[in-house]
Amino acid sequence: xxxxxxxxxxxxxxxxxxxxxxxxxxxxxxxxxxxxxxxxxxxxxxxxxxxxxxxxxxxxxxxxxxxxxxxxxxxxxxxxxxxxxxxxxxxxxxxxxxxxxxxxxxxxxxxxxxxxxxxxxxxxxxxxxxxxxxxxxxxxxxxxxxxxxxxxxxxxxxxxxxxxxxxxxxxxxxxxxxxxxxxxxxxxxxxxxxxxxxxxxxxxxxxxxxxxxxxxxxxxxxxxxxxxxxxxxxxxxxxxxxxxxxxxxxxxxxxxxxxxxxxxxxxxxxxxxxxxxxxxxxxxxxxxxxxxxxxxxxxxxxxxxxxxxxxxxxxxxxxxxxxxxxxxxxxxxxxxxxxxxxxxxxxxxxxxxxxxxxxxxxxxxxxxxxxxxxxxxxxxxxxxxxx
Amino acid sequence: xxxxxxxxxxxxxxxxxxxxxxxxxxxxxxxxxxxxxxxxxxxxxxxxxxxxxxxxxxxxxxxxxxxxxxxxxxxxxxxxxxxxxxxxxxxxxxxxxxxxxxxxxxxxxxxxxxxxxxxxxxxxxxxxxxxxxxxxxxxxxxxxxxxxxxxxxxxxxxxxxxxxxxxxxxxxxxxxxxxxxxxxx
Numbered sequence: 376x377x378x379x380x381x382x383x384x385x386x387x388x389x390x391x392x393x394x395x396x397x398x399x400x401x402x403x404x405x406x407x408x409x410x411x412x413x414x415x416x417x418x419x420x421x422x423x424x425x426x427x428x429x430x431x432x433x434x435x436x437x438x439x440x441x442x443x444x445x446x447x448x449x450x451x452x453x454x455x456x457x458x459x460x461x462x463x464x465x466x467x468x469x470x471x472x473x474x475x476x477x478x479x480x481x482x483x484x485x486x487x488x489x490x491x492x493x494x495x496x497x498x499x500x501x502x503x504x505x506x507x508x509x510x511x512x513x514x515x516x517x518x519x520x521x522x523x524x525x526x527x528x529x530x531x532x533x534x535x536x537x538x539x540x541x542x543x544x545x546x547x548x549x550x551x552x553x554x555x556x557x558x559x560x561x562x563x564x565x566x567x568x569x570x571x572x573x574x575x576x577x578x579x580x581x582x583x584x585x586x587x588x589x590x591x592x593x594x595x596x597x598x599x600x601x602x603x604x605x606x607x608x609x610x611x612x613x614x615x616x617x618x619x620x621x622x623x624x625x626x627x628x629x630x631x632x633x634x635x636x637x638x639x640x641x642x643x644x645x646x647x648x649x650x651x652x653x654x655x656x657x658x659x660x661x662x663x664x665x666x667x668x669x670x671x672x673x674x675x676x677x678x679x680x681x682x683x684x685x686x687x688x689x690x691x692x693x694x695x696x697x698x699x700x701x702x703x704x705x706x707x708x709x710x711x712x713x714x715x716x717x718x719x720x721x722x723x724x725x726x727x728x729x730x731x732x733x734x735x736x737x738x739x740x741x742x743x744x745x746x747x748x749x750x751x752x753x754x755x756x757x758x759x760x761x762x
Numbered sequence: 763x764x765x766x767x768x769x770x771x772x773x774x775x776x777x778x779x780x781x782x783x784x785x786x787x788x789x790x791x792x793x794x795x796x797x798x799x800x801x802x803x804x805x806x807x808x809x810x811x812x813x814x815x816x817x818x819x820x821x822x823x824x825x826x827x828x829x830x831x832x833x834x835x836x837x838x839x840x841x842x843x844x845x846x847x848x849x850x851x852x853x854x855x856x857x858x859x860x861x862x863x864x865x866x867x868x869x870x871x872x873x874x875x876x877x878x879x880x881x882x883x884x885x886x887x888x889x890x891x892x893x894x895x896x897x898x899x900x901x902x903x904x905x906x907x908x909x910x911x912x913x914x915x916x917x918x919x920x921x922x923x924x925x926x927x928x929x930x931x932x933x934x935x936x937x938x939x940x941x942x943x944x945x946x947x
Contacts, residue, residue: 614884
């Protein structure tokens, strides 16, 4: 059976599977022998024991899945008061028995019926957004936060063919941390561009993005770099994220080993330019997988700065559970290596309800209407998949 | 040994990483102070952090207790914490500097650093010192080259030093040098 038919048959069967962007194409993981649903009680044990399993040398010696936003807050002792929730699990990890490599062209044509559903509703309208925005701006003036990202959520009722959505999404927007999960009662589709943790042996890197520019005919990589450098607001936001990520790495790395490996460069993707930095360090000897996850998650670039007080401000404000949004997806290998992204630009479909969360930053010189519209543009590229 | 008091900032571990170049460092949260280790420390560092000095009364108590007995260094909020304890007023400023790189200048001949020397530094602050400010043995030794805002204080008699900017930021050039000089003072 060729790979195209394999994918088709797999999608038509009820079998859960995961697809994750690799260097050259995509990796598909399936035939799950274990599924672990995380809660605040079992998460620490899961992270620490699953990275100490004996490696059999197979490429499937790993657990792959995601941590939601709430469980990551709890892990670093940041409390979230009771929120409106759909009771979606706080985190799920799978042990795959099969891994298959695919090229960048997934070549999947929809065969199953799906009901893409009705119009999307937004949970915070422009007027309420402005009120929250002004409140946070005051908090910046008084020094409680330096940068904070207001999250808005679009949702609708819909049944979707996740693989169809994912193959169309990566056709229009190939992102280095794209992934999808399809399970019986839920699916996730994401074109995340941002890697939070890449850990191999005792070396760890993180690659924050702060600054995105949509391509057009007049623009090239050099002009994009000039744009970012001249734009004081983007520059300041980026600087702040670089120092924050250096800080998070410094918690777990050997003194003097944390370095900026790539400083404020432009990376070119099919439709976008991203302003990115790459920061890395040598891990201290006794650092565990749990230490690494607690130091780095939730990823700072999508939250704001400083992390703890900004999380507290957000959690006081937000009435609805973020679920997967600004959590992390990736894998923990039995040998202790790991790769995790930040879950943004994603769709969660659970019990035939889709949700798309987006956020954009408030710094002292941002404008409420502009940021509100930015949020809409970010969500629109995903909502267009429902057409 | 250097004891760094963390005001729960996302830059404190950069400070730790920087000071670890020079000596052993202990760092705890401001509300989980290890009294024993604090007593043994040669130097106390007040970290940057969100909010204002009045939000951290425990840090003020520690400052008052150890001033004159140990070298004390404050960074950003820590700088303001020292000034607050010396009856300085900390106020909101019109222009806010977050992730901002700027030039500052040594303005005093009594500084450990050479008068008129310029530094390029990283800044993250909403608040600043209201002037005029005067306290015994304290002197403002560096200022923003453009706005004239107070950027460092030195008290070479009781060994108290403060930076409004962030020596540990990647935006600060020669940050290690600055720290080295203060540590050996």
